[in-house]
Amino acid sequence: MTGRTKTVALIAATANGERNAAHLAGVWPDAEVYTGSPRDALARAWGECGGIVFFLATGAAVRLIAPLLEDKRTDPGVVCVDDAARFALALAGGHDGGANALAERVAETLGSAPVVTTASDATHSPALDSFGSNLGFRVEEGSEAAAVAAALVSGKEVRLVSERRYPVGPLPENVVRNGVVAPGAPAIVVSDRREDFPRPAVVYRPPSLVVGVGCSRGASEAEIISLIRGSLVGAGLAEKSVAALASVKVKRDEAGLLAAAERLGISVRFYSSEELAALEVPNPSEVVADAVGTPSVAEAAAMACGSELVVEKRKSKNATCAVGRMPVRGRLYLVSLGPGDDALIPPLAREALARSESVVGLKQYVERVRHLLRSGTRVTELPLGKEIERAEVALEEARSGGSVALVSSGDIGVYAMASPALELAGDDVDVTVVPGITASQSAAALLGSPLGHDHCSVSLSDLLTSWDAIRGRIEAAAAGDFVVSFYNPRSKGRDWQLGKAREILLGSRPPETPVGIVRDAYRLTQEVRITDLGSLRPEDVDMLTVVVVGNSQTVVRAGRMVTPRGYLT
Numbered sequence: 384m385t386g387r388t389k390t391v392a393l394i395a396a397t398a399n400g401e402r403n404a405a406h407l408a409g410v411w412p413d414a415e416v417y418t419g420s421p422r423d424a425l426a427r428a429w430g431e432c433g434g435i436v437f438f439l440a441t442g443a444a445v446r447l448i449a450p451l452l453e454d455k456r457t458d459p460g461v462v463c464v465d466d467a468a469r470f471a472l473a474l475a476g477g478h479d480g481g482a483n484a485l486a487e488r489v490a491e492t493l494g495s496a497p498v499v500t501t502a503s504d505a506t507h508s509p510a511l512d513s514f515g516s517n518l519g520f521r522v523e524e525g526s527e528a529a530a531v532a533a534a535l536v537s538g539k540e541v542r543l544v545s546e547r548r549y550p551v552g553p554l555p556e557n558v559v560r561n562g563v564v565a566p567g568a569p570a571i572v573v574s575d576r577r578e579d580f581p582r583p584a585v586v587y588r589p590p591s592l593v594v595g596v597g598c599s600r601g602a603s604e605a606e607i608i609s610l611i612r613g614s615l616v617g618a619g620l621a622e623k624s625v626a627a628l629a630s631v632k633v634k635r636d637e638a639g640l641l642a643a644a645e646r647l648g649i650s651v652r653f654y655s656s657e658e659l660a661a662l663e664v665p666n667p668s669e670v671v672a673d674a675v676g677t678p679s680v681a682e683a684a685a686m687a688c689g690s691e692l693v694v695e696k697r698k699s700k701n702a703t704c705a706v707g708r709m710p711v712r713g714r715l716y717l718v719s720l721g722p723g724d725d726a727l728i729p730p731l732a733r734e735a736l737a738r739s740e741s742v743v744g745l746k747q748y749v750e751r752v753r754h755l756l757r758s759g760t761r762v763t764e765l766p767l768g769k770e771i772e773r774a775e776v777a778l779e780e781a782r783s784g785g786s787v788a789l790v791s792s793g794d795i796g797v798y799a800m801a802s803p804a805l806e807l808a809g810d811d812v813d814v815t816v817v818p819g820i821t822a823s824q825s826a827a828a829l830l831g832s833p834l835g836h837d838h839c840s841v842s843l844s845d846l847l848t849s850w851d852a853i854r855g856r857i858e859a860a861a862a863g864d865f866v867v868s869f870y871n872p873r874s875k876g877r878d879w880q881l882g883k884a885r886e887i888l889l890g891s892r893p894p895e896t897p898v899g900i901v902r903d904a905y906r907l908t909q910e911v912r913i914t915d916l917g918s919l920r921p922e923d924v925d926m927l928t929v930v931v932v933g934n935s936q937t938v939v940r941a942g943r944m945v946t947p948r949g950y951l952t
Contacts, residue, residue, distance in 0.1 A: 631653065720752060722793065
């Protein structure tokens, strides 16, 4: 999509369509309504936008785009929405153009049903034209995608062949991981090695290599390119797997080096002489040390990227290069599921689950999302009290190069699994934290607006925090006149803490202070009650309950708790 932006063009032909287009433009920062006749609007949008959403009949949309279609790899994704906004149909450019994802996005915003007809999506098979695209994979020329895709969707055995494990996400059961290429057996190959793989196969080049480059002043682009390519061919490595060049900072303005990187379509990473000199390399040079302050540029620069040296320094008249292979970084998604209703599971959480080949969590949390998991996703359930074990299992999976989701209800960063997982995690894995709706937020929504002014949350569980510390926090909240949300208020083994908290708050708040009690928020067994601090009965509360105690300003209006912020005064 060279020359196009990420803007989504919205084109409508009816009054309803214009209203829906205006709504999308209002809530999507990357969307723009293209006015004028649909034909004229499309003519402008086609060369400018990465995605196009039509609000008109499918047949009309097909006739409009037909003369403009050239190549599915470069055409924008096109989605068509009916006049009642009941359906969002991915019309063209499903994977390469992003129409499938765009249809899901439109449906999420307008409350429509997404319609995706791509065979791989319908069968939950990996889409070969976008397989590993989020990891930077590039398809090698001559790959036989059609034959392998046909085998995938028909349920035939397909082998995944890779020297290393990559976080490619879940794969259907007919894909055999760690398979061996055999003549006639369809294969998905992930490799940075130049080999003649048996057919049919789709060969993906991961961005696993970095080339360190040293050069004399004035070294030409042609010489540097020739040295790099010759070194790669000699070592049996694929050029498409080169993710970056690397060199010393004093070469930041070296024209030949910069031009070589531009020709290869990659960036250059620069390191100081001190950083490079600190690395132990196999072929140091005193001459180089005298010239640029480090005994190695090519080898040290490749290693400075965190790679393992696989091709030692090679020379031409005015340049040197060395090749390193980067370690694979697995992916850990810390996923918040929100309260009990499926509609409150964040879209980002759904995306993370779809990308994870393994899901780890409490049984009740995993069961909530099992229907959202793709075919081939593995599940690990560990009971309450095994929080460290859950974090360790998830991290072990990520450290081995996999993609894994560790799930919690509410927000995973609030009294949940993000804390122990991040305490244990190093910089050897990529971590994404997916936020969610907290227990106090969901309880507050059901009660009205008790958190309308300053508020805090306190867990009454003294299993990990001493009661003295908890009591001090409650006293501070009382002194500051905060609305307080109590988590973990009472269990069979801890039946007195809520009563003590009530006593502390009654020392500074009247018995009439409103209190909200919410149990099993947004589940079929949901219970919502409003009482007051004087009447609060700890025995009516359990571990599935959130107790929200109002402050001096909190009132009950029409059966709803409200903490005014002062707008009406």
